[in-house]
Amino acid sequence: MNILMLASEAVPLAKTGGLADVVGTLPMELARLGHDVRLALPRYAALDATAIKLKKAPSVEVPWRGDRLEVGVETGTLGGGAVPLTCIRYDPFFARQGLYGEGGRDYPDNLDRFALFCRAVMEACKQPGRPPDILHAHDWQAALAVAYLKTLYRNDPAWAGTRALFTIHNIGYQGLFPVSTYDATGLPWSEYTPERLEYYGQVNLLKGGLVYADILNTVSPTYAREIQTAEFGFGLEGVLQTRKDRLFGVTNGIDYDVWNPETDPHLPARYSADDLSGKRECKRVLQAEMKLPVRDVPLVGLVSRLAFQKGIDLIVDILPKLLDLDVQVVALGSGDPSYQTLLAGLSARYPDKLSVRLTFDEPLAHRIEAGADLFLMPSRYEPCGLNQLYSLRYGTVPVVRKTGGLADTVVPYVPDARSGSVATGFSFETPEPEVLLSTMFLALRVYRDKEEWTGLMRRGMQQDFSWQRSAGQYVELYARAMAL
Numbered sequence: 001m002n003i004l005m006l007a008s009e010a011v012p013l014a015k016t017g018g019l020a021d022v023v024g025t026l027p028m029e030l031a032r033l034g035h036d037v038r039l040a041l042p043r044y045a046a047l048d049a050t051a052i053k054l055k056k057a058p059s060v061e062v063p064w065r066g067d068r069l070e071v072g073v074e075t076g077t078l079g080g081g082a083v084p085l086t087c088i089r090y091d092p093f094f095a096r097q098g099l100y101g102e103g104g105r106d107y108p109d110n111l112d113r114f115a116l117f118c119r120a121v122m123e124a125c126k127q128p129g130r131p132p133d134i135l136h137a138h139d140w141q142a143a144l145a146v147a148y149l150k151t152l153y154r155n156d157p158a159w160a161g162t163r164a165l166f167t168i169h170n171i172g173y174q175g176l177f178p179v180s181t182y183d184a185t186g187l188p189w190s191e192y193t194p195e196r197l198e199y200y201g202q203v204n205l206l207k208g209g210l211v212y213a214d215i216l217n218t219v220s221p222t223y224a225r226e227i228q229t230a231e232f233g234f235g236l237e238g239v240l241q242t243r244k245d246r247l248f249g250v251t252n253g254i255d256y257d258v259w260n261p262e263t264d265p266h267l268p269a270r271y272s273a274d275d276l277s278g279k280r281e282c283k284r285v286l287q288a289e290m291k292l293p294v295r296d297v298p299l300v301g302l303v304s305r306l307a308f309q310k311g312i313d314l315i316v317d318i319l320p321k322l323l324d325l326d327v328q329v330v331a332l333g334s335g336d337p338s339y340q341t342l343l344a345g346l347s348a349r350y351p352d353k354l355s356v357r358l359t360f361d362e363p364l365a366h367r368i369e370a371g372a373d374l375f376l377m378p379s380r381y382e383p384c385g386l387n388q389l390y391s392l393r394y395g396t397v398p399v400v401r402k403t404g405g406l407a408d409t410v411v412p413y414v415p416d417a418r419s420g421s422v423a424t425g426f427s428f429e430t431p432e433p434e435v436l437l438s439t440m441f442l443a444l445r446v447y448r449d450k451e452e453w454t455g456l457m458r459r460g461m462q463q464d465f466s467w468q469r470s471a472g473q474y475v476e477l478y479a480r481a482m483a484l
């Protein structure tokens with residue numbers, strides 16, 4: 001199959017969250033399966049141009065606000081040549097410090113930025129006589145490409161027969177903009193209706209992906225069901241219900257070349273399910289790095305965007321009670337300034353027990369996954385979640401809320417049941433602090449039973465969440481779209 005994939009981030013080039021991990025890995029797996037896949041990204045200033053051998057290509061003229069705009073194109077490759085890459089270069093939009101905003105605030109012209117990106121991709125990735133079989137767009141930033149395919153480019157021979165798959169990584173982020181910005185989409189006003197891009201008087205880009213795509217998916221089966229309900233749909237549940245026959249759940253994989261405790265270059269020591277001694281060393285080094293007393297005590301890790309989605313309020317609420325026990329907590333996160341302040345305040349109160357880093361630090365994320373005993377992820381909702389998968393691989397037992405991908409990937413321990421032989425972590429349902437706290441108490445009780453705990457660790461480490469299976473499921477969705 002000939003697949004064109006568009007997104008706003010991809011490892012190792014640009015990352016704010018799990019979307020980047022997925023978009024950086026899936027194309028490689030598809031290529032390995034023998035498909036012809038090209039990835040299109042904005043040319044952010046921070047992209048390491050040499051690593052991906054970026055070269056200038058002929059620029060394209062993009063219809064823009066009634067005029068034409070010359071937009072730069074650079075091409076390179078990812079994964080040592082396996083995946084060709086097209087970068088859209090327009091420095092006034094993309095040569096900025098952040099991907100979507102700075103200092104906790106979104107850039108006000110994000111609609112313009114990503115409309116231009118999508119429109120330029122439609123121009124730059126035309127291959128005369130060889131329309132892609134599939135245009136695969138991720139999240140609101142890429143959604144307009146699907147709208148363009150089905151409207152402005154419907155009769156363009158360069159896109160004849162191309163089908164669209166739209167992937168929802170998080171329905172909480174919809175790309176909502178004032179109607180005054182609609183003109184920048186370049187779409188006719190006939191598309192600004194409640195059935196299409198209009199949403200309670202605003203432009204909703206994600207909705208465009210949902211209504212125009214041939215096939216939809218999200219990143220776990222449970223989340224695919226949840227988003228059709230008012231509790232999880234963020235107002236789009238009605239739209240999704242009307243498209244439920246075309247909506248699928250494909251659980252993300254993880255890149256075991258990058259997240260593997262046997263080979264991870266970020267770790268002070270390596271280990272495997274058969275020999276866990278390196279993990280003890282990782283724990284000691286992490287305690288020292290985070291300026292906590294180096295001793296034998298349960299160490300709880302947290303690596304997260306600091307957002308309401310992630311249940312950070314629940315964590316902040318229980319921390320004083322949790323820290324009354326003999327435990328240590330290390331937290332790495334950036335995001336909502338109010339959570340940053342609360343976490344910093346608590347760590348000042350419990351300097352020997354809670355150590356916090358309020359930044360984005362990929363190597364430290366690896367060291368926390370390896371050095372911690374438990375991983376805390378009490379998300380209020382979680383489309384898939386990658387950190388619990390990394391935790392499982394690193395023998396760091398996850399404590400999660402039973403929602404979305406967390407429900408699909410962590411097998412909960414049930415006291416006094418015969419769950420011992422299958423459990424890989426701990427989970428709870430009601431997002432209340434007391435419920436999280438009692439789940440932590442249970443986990444810490446089991447931690448004292450070394451045999452039981454080692455069983456949990458080893459089973460987690462043996463789970464297989466490799467991309468192979470997920471990539472195969474995407475190929476099935478592509479085939480389904482092509483057969484429509």
Ligand code: ADP
Nearest residue numbers: 017018304305333359360361362365385386387
């Ligand atoms: P989401 O995409 O909703 O943030 P995921 O669990 O899918 O959640 O993916 C988060 C990714 O971002 C993981 O790769 C995680 O390690 C990384 N990450 C999140 N916060 C940080 C941080 N402060 N520093 C380094 N990596 C982080």
Ligand code: GLC
Nearest residue numbers: 018019169219383384385386
């Ligand atoms: C989103 C979701 C997260 C998911 C990631 C990759 O950021 O919040 O749950 O793992 O996308 O699909």
